[in-house]
Amino acid sequence: MYRKDSEGWLKHADFIVLDLLCLQISFILAYVLSGYGWNPYHIMLYRNMSIFLELADLLVIFCYDTMKGVLKKGYYRDFVVTLKHSIMVGGLAILYLFLLQQGGDYSRLALFLTILLYTGITYLVRELRKKSLKKQMQNGGERSLLIITSGEVARRVVDNMKENNYARFRIAGVSVIDEDWIGRKVEDIPVVANEETTPKYVCKEWIDEVLIVISDDIPYPTELIRKLSETGVTIHLNLTKVTNIPGKKQFVEKVGVYTVLTTSINYASAFQLALKRMMDIAGGLVGCILTGLIFLVVGPMIYIASPGPIFFSQERVGKNGRKFKIYKFRSMYMDAEERKAELMDENKLGDGKMFKMDFDPRVIGNKVLPDGTHKTGIGDFIRRTSLDEFPQFFNVLKGDMSIVGTRPPLISETNLYELHHRVRLAIKPGITGMWQVSGRSDITDFEEVVRLDKEYISNWNIGLDIKILLKTVLVVFKRDGSM
Numbered sequence: 001m002y003r004k005d006s007e008g009w010l011k012h013a014d015f016i017v018l019d020l021l022c023l024q025i026s027f028i029l030a031y032v033l034s035g036y037g038w039n040p041y042h043i044m045l046y047r048n049m050s051i052f053l054e055l056a057d058l059l060v061i062f063c064y065d066t067m068k069g070v071l072k073k074g075y076y077r078d079f080v081v082t083l084k085h086s087i088m089v090g091g092l093a094i095l096y097l098f099l100l101q102q103g104g105d106y107s108r109l110a111l112f113l114t115i116l117l118y119t120g121i122t123y124l125v126r127e128l129r130k131k132s133l134k135k136q137m138q139n140g141g142e143r144s145l146l147i148i149t150s151g152e153v154a155r156r157v158v159d160n161m162k163e164n165n166y167a168r169f170r171i172a173g174v175s176v177i178d179e180d181w182i183g184r185k186v187e188d189i190p191v192v193a194n195e196e197t198t199p200k201y202v203c204k205e206w207i208d209e210v211l212i213v214i215s216d217d218i219p220y221p222t223e224l225i226r227k228l229s230e231t232g233v234t235i236h237l238n239l240t241k242v243t244n245i246p247g248k249k250q251f252v253e254k255v256g257v258y259t260v261l262t263t264s265i266n267y268a269s270a271f272q273l274a275l276k277r278m279m280d281i282a283g284g285l286v287g288c289i290l291t292g293l294i295f296l297v298v299g300p301m302i303y304i305a306s307p308g309p310i311f312f313s314q315e316r317v318g319k320n321g322r323k324f325k326i327y328k329f330r331s332m333y334m335d336a337e338e339r340k341a342e343l344m345d346e347n348k349l350g351d352g353k354m355f356k357m358d359f360d361p362r363v364i365g366n367k368v369l370p371d372g373t374h375k376t377g378i379g380d381f382i383r384r385t386s387l388d389e390f391p392q393f394f395n396v397l398k399g400d401m402s403i404v405g406t407r408p409p410l411i412s413e414t415n416l417y418e419l420h421h422r423v424r425l426a427i428k429p430g431i432t433g434m435w436q437v438s439g440r441s442d443i444t445d446f447e448e449v450v451r452l453d454k455e456y457i458s459n460w461n462i463g464l465d466i467k468i469l470l471k472t473v474l475v476v477f478k479r480d481g482s483m
Contacts, residue, residue: 012067013270016058018129022122023057023089023114024050030113045105049093053114056092060085070126082123090115143208144320145169147189148198148224150214151179157213158187161256172207178218199227203414203422206321209234211255229263232423232457233320236260265426266458275462280396283403287393294390298329301378306364308334311391316408319428324400326408327391331379336362354413354446386476392431404465405430406453421446424453427460437471 027050031040040046061067066085073081093111097103149157154176161171173192174181181191193201202210210233212225228235239252239259250263268276299310312330315323333339339362340355360366365377382388395401401408408429414422434456435449456464 012070015067015070015126015129016061018125019061019122020054020057022125023053023118026117026121027053027114029117030110031107033113034107034110036107036110040110045102046110049096049106052096053089053093056089056096059092060088064088070130075127078126079123082126083119086115086119086122089118143169144172144206146172146175146192146198146202146207146210148175148177148210148212148214148221150218151176151181152215153213154181154186157211158189160258161211162187162189163256169209172205173201175201177214177221177224195221195224198224199231199419202228202231202233202321203417203419204321206323207233208320209236211236211238211258211260213238213258227419230419230423232265232426232454234262234264236262265423265454266460268460272462276402276465277399279462279465280399280402284393284396287390287403288397291390291393294329294387298378298382298387302330302364302382305378306330306333315411316429317411317414317425318400318408320425321414322400323411324395324408326401327394329382329388329391331364331383331388332360332362333364354409354449389431396431400429402428402430404432404468406433406456407436421450423457424450427457432468432472434468437468437475 028040031046032038041050064085066081070078090111093115094103097106097111145161147157147161154174158171158174161169171189173190174186175193175195175198176186176191177195177198180194182194182197184191192205201207210228212221212235214220225235225237236253236255236258237260239261249265249267250261251267253260253262255262295310302310309330312328312332313325314328316326318324343357343360343362344355359368359374361368363376363383364379365375366380367375367377369375392401396403405428406424409424414425433453435452438452456468
């Protein structure tokens with residue numbers, strides 16, 4: 001799922017918040033330096049002024065558009081803009097005192113120092129923030145971008161994206177579709193695929209988005225776009241060459257210097273994703289506390305039944321191919337992975353893309369008795385009650401997972417994926433999800449799992465997450481299979 005960047009003033013919300021904080025710090029320091037004490041807020045006039053200054057700052061930002069092009073401004077230009085901004089805020093503060101006829105009661109020195117300190121502090125903070133963003137850009141942004149282009153314009157496209165990235169993307173590689181350039185580099189960015197191998201590359205590697213910019217005389221790669229859309233990856237099409245993809249969300253935006261038509265299975269605003277992350281953090285903190293309490297009870301039981309680590313970690317595939325380690329309470333014997341191959345014939349899902357058995361002998365305490373009956377133990381208990389999942393709340397706090405999402409597959413499983421299976425990776429993986437509350441143990445068709453995951457991603461909103469969480473609680477208390 002695509003995170004649609006904020007537009008207008010919200011695009012630089014971080015700079016605006018920092019600006020407001022700098023103004024308030026300057027207000028307090030000015031009061032202290034003027035010799036009036038440490039707390040300007042105990043006097044009503046100063047308390048009201050602190051509020052007015054914040055409002056005046058926002059008014060100047062919106063009317064004067066101070067933040068426009070903030071990332072592109074040089075040191076001198078940014079200082080001039082900051083100085084003008086500070087003078088206007090100071091002018092509004094003087095007008096405020098004049099209209100209230102309280103200018104004689106407010107310290108002129110404190111007001112002068114507020115504006116002076118604000119100019120210096122906010123300028124310094126802005127430059128430090130810009131430096132931090134540029135460092136992020138050099139180290140690679142939080143989203144991975146594959147550039148699909150043609151040989152004639154490859155160098156120009158890569159140059160444009162590197163110069164206008166602003167810490168948004170980590171450029172994962174280049175795919176040249178009209179020539180065989182695999183193994184070469186374009187401005188230090190490796191050419192990793194061609195038109196034929198690009199869909200498979202997207203399935204195997206961490207790729208969040210693709211940008212398609214090709215020469216005007218090259219036919220548009222409609223079949224390649226169709227295959228990429230199956231994978232669920234977000235596609236940016238240069239508007240000089242556009243096409244409509246049925247069943248996908250499309251909108252126009254800027255990527256670097258290019259105006260593109262962006263196509264994605266779904267998208268969410270920065271506010272929606274921030275709200276989801278806040279829910280994850282709150283739930284993650286509660287979950288981690290519960291994990292600690294559960295550890296005190298089940299930890300010794302696991303160790304007695306099967307000496308070894310209490311916790312189990314395993315590399316999984318997360319959103320758009322990111323690799324991470326998932327944590328669980330260990331519910332299987334130490335040699336479970338080695339024994340998996342010999343049990344593949346009993347896999348209810350059959351094709352290796354997922355693994356599930358009715359009675360798994362690798363689970364701690366599971367035994368087949370001489371009379372053919374099954375005996376279970378602590379491993380089966382924590383799986384049926386989903387207690388083994390609780391350490392994943394650490395993954396949620398780290399940001400690798402969400403509370404609600406799609407289940408993260410093994411690398412070996414994703415190696416068997418067809419293009420349309422990759423759509424499961426278009427969102428951050430979760431502890432619970434759509435298919436887990438839709439008859440978890442009863443679903444044995446992997447295509448049905450993919451369908452439910454795709455339905456969740458296509459229709460995602462906060463309300464749907466809450467609905468799934470409530471259903472999860474009911475399912476767990478009914479002990480309707482394992483998570």
